[in-house]
Amino acid sequence: MIKVGIVGGTGYTGVELLRLLVAHPNVEIVLITSRAESGRRVDDLFPSLRGHIDLSFSDPDNKVLGACDAVFFATPHNVAMRSVPALLAAGTRVIDLSADFRIRDVKLWEHWYGETHVCPELLSQAVYGLPERNREDIRTAQLLACPGCYPTAVQLGYMPLLAAGLIDPQSLIANAVSGVSGAGRQAKIDNLLAEASDSFKAYAVSGHRHLPEIEQGLSDIAGSEVSLTFVPHLAPMIRGIHATLYASLNEAGRAANLQSVFEDFYQDEPFVDVLPVGQYPQTRSVRGANTCQLGLTVPENKGTVVVTAVEDNLVKGAAGQAIQCMNLMFGQEESLGISQPGLLP
Amino acid sequence: MIKVGIVGGTGYTGVELLRLLVAHPNVEIVLITSRAESGRRVDDLFPSLRGHIDLSFSDPDNKVLGACDAVFFATPHNVAMRSVPALLAAGTRVIDLSADFRIRDVKLWEHWYGETHVCPELLSQAVYGLPERNREDIRTAQLLACPGCYPTAVQLGYMPLLAAGLIDPQSLIANAVSGVSGAGRQAKIDNLLAEASDSFKAYAVSGHRHLPEIEQGLSDIAGSEVSLTFVPHLAPMIRGIHATLYASLNEAGRAANLQSVFEDFYQDEPFVDVLPVGQYPQTRSVRGANTCQLGLTVPENKGTVVVTAVEDNLVKGAAGQAIQCMNLMFGQEESLGISQPGLLP
């Protein structure tokens, strides 16, 4: 059994980790921390877990955490980096779902997050947890930086095109849509049902914190710097990311059979699913599942390829992908505990 | 492995059976029938099942069905009864999720369903598939009639009170609310998102087909005839049943510790969960789960007890409960394949 601790278990990423881990055959959840809810039973806060977990939230304690095999950080940014050095020193492997270790360039990180990074020396050691890109490095990672929800969908959608050099890397436009759970379990008027329901809007149009992470990942894949216009939107739904990705095909791209490029690229991937020609995914098909589904076409043969990608922001975009990485890190079958189909309808 | 066939796999109950059965360790799905979609891949209709099932819909064929260990009918009423005699004769055990065998009084059935029953002689043989009431009979059932979604919630909510004789059985009022998936996967204007969203209404106020089934079940429990006013409503959500149950407490009821009555009654039940005093369930806590959660109180001590009960209409109200019964019928652990927690948020 892998002994697991979770720091910050009261958010949506936290409860999703719990939902998946309580059903994982080789995991034992040892502790879940929360300063605000310390002492409260987990299933009192999340009645969906009644009968599935017998723990209460506790204050974070690096000693107890350091006795775990793996610790998940399901916290806002600027939390994990304060504990990670101690945990690594204790031999615990860290799976950070926050942004603290996603960006290698510390200045860039500090610019976007407005904080001083407290352990920049660990940035180069962190492995970016996108298995479709870094599977082998993930197996041996001591410090794993899980990708953001938007970055996962955008990178998986562009990856086959950039890897094969079929598009102009300066022409990228990612129009992405998220359900409201992406904003976290925080009391904000903007995310009330009475505000966000039956409505649609763009937000952070002038710049979103996921942009540098996406550009770093896409540049790695392309082998050259990419330029991306990224506009996130909020849709009146609970879960789901839908990314509509645009790029100008170059000569090679216009000549290629793009459907085959995608199918070949992802043929061995357990959690990326290229839909047949003419089909486009909807977020509900992957609700609760660890799958990213992709569809693609070149409308009117005008030279602009359109890829649509969907995922559950809390699963493949967060907790599910983190467990996928954990499985790799601990020599488990990669899909263990995260292979259930989506909840449809 | 239990060899399973599904008749009528294109509705919401059908796809929910598939979602749960593909993950059941001891089940092999042999065939899924649909006249309308015959020849179409199941995962083409339901992309959430891509990678989980490799079958196409086929025309119903009693020979092939008769070679199964168990056949689920996820059909409208008036379908199962036409095949059941042949399947029983072939030694196949039938789990009928439709209404054909729920009501023992054939005249009552024919009154409410407006059809002539074609095998009324089997009605007395059918076992009503509410494990909390009929567990032992279910184990040996050849023909299992699964309860409707409303009847499950209403019976589980009233059962401890009626069994202990704590309420006036003539005073029952069940105010129930369903998500739209309860209306099935049928093209009806009333159930369009643009019609049903952001709205709430009662329907079938003057009489709903689940009423006689509920009254039969409650009368069995009470040991005397009950009288129920049952008003169903439609809420703008996908899944979920919420029943608010009212009854007049008799002298014994006023004296009893009702919370203890409920906790004791359900203490060994794996899928009925009595919430602590002062808590009331919400449907999302059991989304995708086979659990019925209950809460209760006596407002202002006025002598009227209020029980609130929630379930997922497609799980504990249909497919999950059917699999729970299948597990009992085939000597499996009762909760096998249906023990996952709800999807929250």
Added chain:
Amino acid sequence: MIKVGIVGGTGYTGVELLRLLVAHPNVEIVLITSRAESGRRVDDLFPSLRGHIDLSFSDPDNKVLGACDAVFFATPHNVAMRSVPALLAAGTRVIDLSADFRIRDVKLWEHWYGETHVCPELLSQAVYGLPERNREDIRTAQLLACPGCYPTAVQLGYMPLLAAGLIDPQSLIANAVSGVSGAGRQAKIDNLLAEASDSFKAYAVSGHRHLPEIEQGLSDIAGSEVSLTFVPHLAPMIRGIHATLYASLNEAGRAANLQSVFEDFYQDEPFVDVLPVGQYPQTRSVRGANTCQLGLTVPENKGTVVVTAVEDNLVKGAAGQAIQCMNLMFGQEESLGISQPGLLP
């Protein structure tokens, strides 16, 4: 022109007052107060009002308010009562949408609201603003207490039956459902879209503050004390109240033509609409409208009458009814500015 001030304009009742009053031909909005948003343009907070209003929120100032013909309080309880004496002394007529003056029995008010009332001597002077009950008193009211949203629907639904003595006043059960805007524009986790969407629950089952107001109103109508079990629920929608009202018919009630009773009772009412036999209202039919629609039946002739009532909680349940009262108070046509049909779909 009626010069109008609004205290507490940043909530949903406030913005709804603004939506209706900017289109009212005989109203001039003089000021809108908000301590929290003082100095901010109204249309910056509510972009739906851009081009319709050129005011900014200001701090409340009894001098400026006292120069208005009418002041609306769209505040939580415990605010209006602190300013009302001064405003009445200045000759300003007060229309209070909060709970401060709804309950005549000050002890009852203090019990439910947990505060000491600062001007109990005004309670007897306050007119309860339900035009269908108190139209003539409203015309001359100096201090108007607008009914709550639930109380409006419940009273309009029971009124014809109680007034005619057709039901047992001790047998009342009101099962009511509200959209989330009823909880106000406040940052609460429970009302986030990710929490409240796609779910349904009861709340305040053991006792809701609207109960004493409803019982007071129903007792007035009945001419004797009534006993009500009132259970409110939250539905995943923005606006709307749906009340399902149950009562035991007495002998006279069983003999009566209830449909005619309702149609006759409300035949001259501009904002109460009795649907034809066999029809039941849905909340979306009155979205944005000042109408209460009613449907009724006696299921299976069992002696329990079921009335269903819908209204928009922000219109007939709050701002619209307040303006209806204002029209009466200032000699305007009763429906002026509030006669638009609902927004459907």
Added chain:
Amino acid sequence: MIKVGIVGGTGYTGVELLRLLVAHPNVEIVLITSRAESGRRVDDLFPSLRGHIDLSFSDPDNKVLGACDAVFFATPHNVAMRSVPALLAAGTRVIDLSADFRIRDVKLWEHWYGETHVCPELLSQAVYGLPERNREDIRTAQLLACPGCYPTAVQLGYMPLLAAGLIDPQSLIANAVSGVSGAGRQAKIDNLLAEASDSFKAYAVSGHRHLPEIEQGLSDIAGSEVSLTFVPHLAPMIRGIHATLYASLNEAGRAANLQSVFEDFYQDEPFVDVLPVGQYPQTRSVRGANTCQLGLTVPENKGTVVVTAVEDNLVKGAAGQAIQCMNLMFGQEESLGISQPGLLP
């Protein structure tokens, strides 16, 4: 009074015309046709209109229609063109909300709509009803072709940029999102609440019928041919269009103050509202209103301008804009009957 007839009054555009026209001070609705619902009271189909209209649907009859001053067609394509010649001959002015007269190139129309046009000679006579572009021509139009919902938002968003020559007309990408009412009041499984709710998807990615209409309009504005990639999406909401428009700025565009360009361009328009710098519109702000709200920025100064545009697809995208045109055609104040603010929340 303008005597008005409506052909095809049973869809969402039809009921929205009715909602607005019953409150228009200078309009008399003479008849509403529907073959399917002939003889049924309008307010029986649409209970929101009870008390507002006293008509029943009738079979379409060109004689009666020809006696109207104006006839609105709220029909699918391929209906209006069969009656328009007769109505024009009778001196009736036609306001067609369908696609029959929107595209001047009959071959293009026939390619996209798969029908033979029955009166191509009228195409050049039809005036395209976008007041912000064609106000003067609309005043004298006998045959008015109302823009589609997507084309209205996309053209209003790009218009200031194209008119001033600030963007590369070959670089346009319009990522648009619609609420489900855009799919019409038709019984389709895909648009059931249980299918479309809590989900998001692209559709018609390879080509949507609004594309040629948009390209025709944008080319007119630009004075040269434009190339557009247009991807529509479905969001789980009732009403609303949100368009996110991308274009490469040319040298002039990079030098311009784009906010001023937009504000100047639309300063006299009653129904186009440019939000302040840094604000982006949400669809709910214009729910039920005839307003198009716009926001714009150049993310990270990368040379790609992003304009976001919202409208209510049934108002500024259909019925409201049609009435705006009617007002112009009949010498009314342009905003008469369509100036109410949006319904928020």
